[in-house]
Amino acid sequence: MSKNRKKKQFKKNGVVTISPIALIVGILCSILFLILTIGVYIGFGIFELLGISLIVAYFNCKIYYEPNQFTHKNFFGVKHTYKYSEITKIKYGTSDTIIYVGKKKISVDSMADSKDFLRLVNSKTNQSVKSVKEKLFNDNVYNAGEFIFAYGIVLVYIIGCMIFINILGKPLKLDDLICLDTKITSYEEVIDDTGDTNLNLTLEGYSANFVIYSYQDVMENFSQFESAISNGAEFNVYFDSAVKDFESTGSGIDMLTDTDGNTYVSLDTINAREKHTLNMVNLLMLIILIFYIIYVAIAFYVMSHADRFPRLIKLFVKEDYIKHKKS
Secondary structure: OOOOOOOOOOOOOEEEEOOHHHHHHHHHHHHHHHHHHHHHOOOOHHHHHHHHHHHHHHHHOEEEEOOOEEEEEOOOOOEEEEEHHHOOEEEEOOOOEEEEEOOEEEEEOOOOOOHHHHHHHHHHHOOOOEEOOOOHHHHOEOOHHHHHHHHHHHHHHHHHHHHHHHHHOOOOOHHHEEEEEEOEEEEEEEEOOOOOEEEEEEEOOOOOEEEEOOHHHHOOOHHHHHHHHHOOOOEEEEEEOOOOOHHHHOEEOOEEEEOOOOEEEOHHHHHHHHHHHHHHHHHHHHHHHHHHHHHHHHHHHHHHOOOOOOOHHHHOOOHHHEOOOOO
């Protein structure tokens, strides 16, 4: 055995490729959010793009390296070759590493198999590389861009939910309803789990119940309604056409009239109630949005002034991401 210890060997030729996990996550994201996108319009479209971008990144984002130069292939498949001597700066973080070639920035993803490449870069540039200060948050945290991205995703999600809720909560029109011309054979008051009193109607020829939710708030001329049932009157029962299995599952009632022209539940009343509920949900979502924006503003301020808040910053940033500067 040689008395001299051998230096650790590393590859001088190879390819840096994003981890296959990105491909798997990208495919799963694409499938999942494609299904959701079909049902919820553009609200979740951004998540579909996220999945697709991960797939594209897996196949396109690569670094081909050799002893004296390396070739970077970006998201769009465009290649550029650089010599190691052209590297001017390197910024190391807890995850991604950024290599600067003049004004160009080359990101080496933390999930990529990049150890050999980065060792080669270090061996070629140790004497010339300058340290890089992160402008975001006054260089107090590693990978500051990750925080911007994470906070941004949550913000987009909240706004997307608000858009989605308002799309679903649009007022019903008469054309949106199915009408059944039938008799009501029985009715029953039922108190649900939330404490609301609903009216379950049994229609002739249907086993499932059709429900007027919180009927005391929306129903007119209840005594006349009872009299009409006793006299065997024909009713027009309207409900949302989106309910496909109403024969077996029943449905909520959006309008109720009889063939004599009497109205017991009007569509305008139902829409007014739904609008009130939607306004309450919007108010709640707006409060959440405001508190979230305040939270992010506080987080940004604390991260930008970590020297003044050495304990408080730990509420927003993991210890591994905090840069402990020497005084």
